[in-house]
Amino acid sequence: MIKRVLISVSDKTGVVELAQALAGRGVEIISTGGTYKTLSAAGINVVNISDITGFPECLDGRVKTLHPKVHAGILAIRENAEHMKQLEELGVETIDMVVINLYPFKQTIMKDGVQLEEAIENIDIGGPTMLRAAAKNYQDVAVVVDPADYSKVLEEIETTGDVSRETKFRLAYKVFEHTSHYDTLIAGYLRSKLGDESFPETLSLTFEKVQDMRYGENPHQKAVFYREVGAPGGCLTNAKQLHGKELSFNNINDANGALELLKEFDEPAAIVTKHANPCGAASGADIYEAYVKAFEADPVSAFGGIVALNREVDARTAEEMKKVFYEIIIAPSFSPEALAILTAKKNLRLLQLDDISAKLPAGTYDMKKVAGGLLVQDYNSTLIDPESLKCVTDVKPTDQQMEDLIFAMKVVKHTKSNGIVLAKNKQTVGVGPGQTARVTALRIAIDYYGKDKTPGSVMASDAFFPFSDCVEIAHAAGIKAIIQPGGSIRDQESIDACNKYGIAMVFTGIRHFKH
Numbered sequence: 001m002i003k004r005v006l007i008s009v010s011d012k013t014g015v016v017e018l019a020q021a022l023a024g025r026g027v028e029i030i031s032t033g034g035t036y037k038t039l040s041a042a043g044i045n046v047v048n049i050s051d052i053t054g055f056p057e058c059l060d061g062r063v064k065t066l067h068p069k070v071h072a073g074i075l076a077i078r079e080n081a082e083h084m085k086q087l088e089e090l091g092v093e094t095i096d097m098v099v100i101n102l103y104p105f106k107q108t109i110m111k112d113g114v115q116l117e118e119a120i121e122n123i124d125i126g127g128p129t130m131l132r133a134a135a136k137n138y139q140d141v142a143v144v145v146d147p148a149d150y151s152k153v154l155e156e157i158e159t160t161g162d163v164s165r166e167t168k169f170r171l172a173y174k175v176f177e178h179t180s181h182y183d184t185l186i187a188g189y190l191r192s193k194l195g196d197e198s199f200p201e202t203l204s205l206t207f208e209k210v211q212d213m214r215y216g217e218n219p220h221q222k223a224v225f226y227r228e229v230g231a232p233g234g235c236l237t238n239a240k241q242l243h244g245k246e247l248s249f250n251n252i253n254d255a256n257g258a259l260e261l262l263k264e265f266d267e268p269a270a271i272v273t274k275h276a277n278p279c280g281a282a283s284g285a286d287i288y289e290a291y292v293k294a295f296e297a298d299p300v301s302a303f304g305g306i307v308a309l310n311r312e313v314d315a316r317t318a319e320e321m322k323k324v325f326y327e328i329i330i331a332p333s334f335s336p337e338a339l340a341i342l343t344a345k346k347n348l349r350l351l352q353l354d355d356i357s358a359k360l361p362a363g364t365y366d367m368k369k370v371a372g373g374l375l376v377q378d379y380n381s382t383l384i385d386p387e388s389l390k391c392v393t394d395v396k397p398t399d400q401q402m403e404d405l406i407f408a409m410k411v412v413k414h415t416k417s418n419g420i421v422l423a424k425n426k427q428t429v430g431v432g433p434g435q436t437a438r439v440t441a442l443r444i445a446i447d448y449y450g451k452d453k454t455p456g457s458v459m460a461s462d463a464f465f466p467f468s469d470c471v472e473i474a475h476a477a478g479i480k481a482i483i484q485p486g487g488s489i490r491d492q493e494s495i496d497a498c499n500k501y502g503i504a505m506v507f508t509g510i511r512h513f514k515h
Contacts, residue, residue, distance in 0.1 A: 138172035234358030244349030388509030408460035
């Protein structure tokens, strides 16, 4: 039976109503600090923790519940005769329910300009200790960490006078989930202050649920979307949905790919993606020009795709986009006129991401889950190392070709390997993604988009050419310049082939595999 309850909460949501209901059933309520003041002010009969321990709160409240009369009352196993005998000898009364939530560490570290000292003061000590003690002794003690559970607990108490063992077990699990999350946040914050860029020996990560999904990649798969606590700016988790139906698993994955590529550009740029691969990408004098070029790069694949833009969508651009069926349009903002045009399409999702161009900070992890393990690497934030960039052929690229080569390398960096991208005038004119042979990727890039588009274009490859066959095919298609990492033992064969056909070739020294 619930006869004695300890309540000490940082989040006061619903606590007065909870305490009033308990007091109305004759339950003794013990409390601390701010919670004690809140409940007393509400006219609830409440006992101060110091009256239980016989010891005053001290050290600015750092010590108030760390006392045997508290923890023995929580941890004693009621069916253990020796435990109960010891409580009697020590003059300790049992505590049947613990209602606690912790100092707001997460909210503190997410404030602008927070100092280490303030963060440290918001590390709760007594709260987690009592929560863990109560959860360990769940068969005898109900432990409530989430205000959302108050109504469930009250319903059971009002019906039976106690909380069921099944509910106690579920609440105990929730405690350890909560304290694990709390401790992981603390460890992650402190690690960030060390400035240590090495990978830790043990890696603990914490995420919070954003939403359940209708299904995963396929209808028979269950799925959910989690947000990284303190995710940096420019991430999809920070986007505001302005219109359209709920995002799907594939929507989120594909949109993230579009955003990663978009961040490579400072000038007005538009990206159209399909199945996490770019099918059209372009930059222009303004966002209208950039979008039109990106769409015209591959209007067939654009159908059902995702569009990402790094400038406000105006009415003129919106009029063009409404002609095509898109799943999602992401932009930093939409003009009122553009919003009116696009919201006329019922199912089109519109996402506003204010800081869409924000680069990911140093120390960002790129992770891939494998069965039984996790692959973790630094995020690929480098495009080209200027000191490694060199022309290796007799013919040098023109200034325009060099701009197109860099543009093409940005796109191929975010194309599944093996990947080839063809570009001209800062517009993709061919994308060959995710092939087992590089030469196949090149043929797809040339043939699918139309051979009439390739003359005068440039080519980017995410990795080196193991043979000169790609150069031979490039020459036949009218490609005039190539950019690739280099580093093959047969580099000279490709260089000689380029020299034979008057093609400029630039080595970057940096590979961009993406699997």
